[in-house]
Amino acid sequence: MVSVTRVLAVAATAAVLGVGVPAAAGASSGHYPVATWSMNEGPGARTMIDSSGNGLHGQIGNEVITDVDVRGATGYRFTRLQPDRPPTHPRHLVTVPDSSALDPGSRDYAVTLRLRTTYQFGNIIQKGQATTSGGNFKFQIPNGIVQCLFRGSNGTIIVQASRRINDGWWHVVRCERTRSGVSLEIDGRTVARRGGWTGSISNAWPLSIGGKTDCDQRDVGCDYYAGDLDWVEIEAR
Known part of the structure; x- marks a missing residue:
C-alpha cells in the first residue's frame, strides 16, 4: 500500500513540474475510484489500462496517438477532424465496454480529467447519447468552453465554464453530480454549479x-x- 505521505509527495512534485497525476484514490471525501486511466501507455498501444484495480480497461483506436510528450506530461493525442464531414472515424475513439460500475446510477458521481487543446469543438468523454434509454452523461468543449451534462430519469442538468480553456495549457477539469446538483471545477476552483436532482442514469452503452x-x-x-488528454479518473460514493 502506498503511504499518504508518498502520495502527497508525488502530487507536490507533479505540481512543481507541471505534470498531472490522477487524484489519489478516495481523496474526495467519501468517494472511491471506479476507474483510473493514466494514459501512459507506450507508442502504438491499443489497450488503455485501468490502474484502479477494477479491470475497466479500454480499447484505443489506431487513429489515437499514444505516448505523446507535451509540456511535461505524457498522454494521448486526438488529431483534428473536420466537424460533420463524412466519413466516420471510429478508430479516433477510445472505448471502454459497458459496465454497470461506469453508470452513475443514483450515486454521487464525479469525472475528473486533464486536457490540453487549442481547438474549440468536440465531445471529450461520454456514456450514452442524447436519445439513449436510461440517460447519459458527457463532457464537451464548444467554443473552447467546457460543459458537463447529466441526463437522468428526473431530468437534465448542464453546467458550463465562464471562460475558454483552449489556450494550449494543461487544465484539470472535474464535474460532480450529487443529489443536490451538478458542479464544475477547473484547476481546483468551482466555476459553475446548478441545483437539482437528475435521477438515476444507467445505460447499456460503452464509455x-x-x-x-x-x-x-x-x-x-x-x-x-x-487535443491531448493526460489522464481520466471516475469516482463514486
Whole structure:
C-alpha cells in the first residue's frame, strides 16, 4: 500500500513540474475510484489500462496517438477532424465496454480529467447519447468552453465554464453530480454549479473518449474531440 505521505509527495512534485497525476484514490471525501486511466501507455498501444484495480480497461483506436510528450506530461493525442464531414472515424475513439460500475446510477458521481487543446469543438468523454434509454452523461468543449451534462430519469442538468480553456495549457477539469446538483471545477476552483436532482442514469452503452460511437456525420455528427488528454479518473460514493 502506498503511504499518504508518498502520495502527497508525488502530487507536490507533479505540481512543481507541471505534470498531472490522477487524484489519489478516495481523496474526495467519501468517494472511491471506479476507474483510473493514466494514459501512459507506450507508442502504438491499443489497450488503455485501468490502474484502479477494477479491470475497466479500454480499447484505443489506431487513429489515437499514444505516448505523446507535451509540456511535461505524457498522454494521448486526438488529431483534428473536420466537424460533420463524412466519413466516420471510429478508430479516433477510445472505448471502454459497458459496465454497470461506469453508470452513475443514483450515486454521487464525479469525472475528473486533464486536457490540453487549442481547438474549440468536440465531445471529450461520454456514456450514452442524447436519445439513449436510461440517460447519459458527457463532457464537451464548444467554443473552447467546457460543459458537463447529466441526463437522468428526473431530468437534465448542464453546467458550463465562464471562460475558454483552449489556450494550449494543461487544465484539470472535474464535474460532480450529487443529489443536490451538478458542479464544475477547473484547476481546483468551482466555476459553475446548478441545483437539482437528475435521477438515476444507467445505460447499456460503452464509455467513449474522443467522440460519439453512434453517428454518421450526416444526420448525427460524431463530435470528435481534438487535443491531448493526460489522464481520466471516475469516482463514486
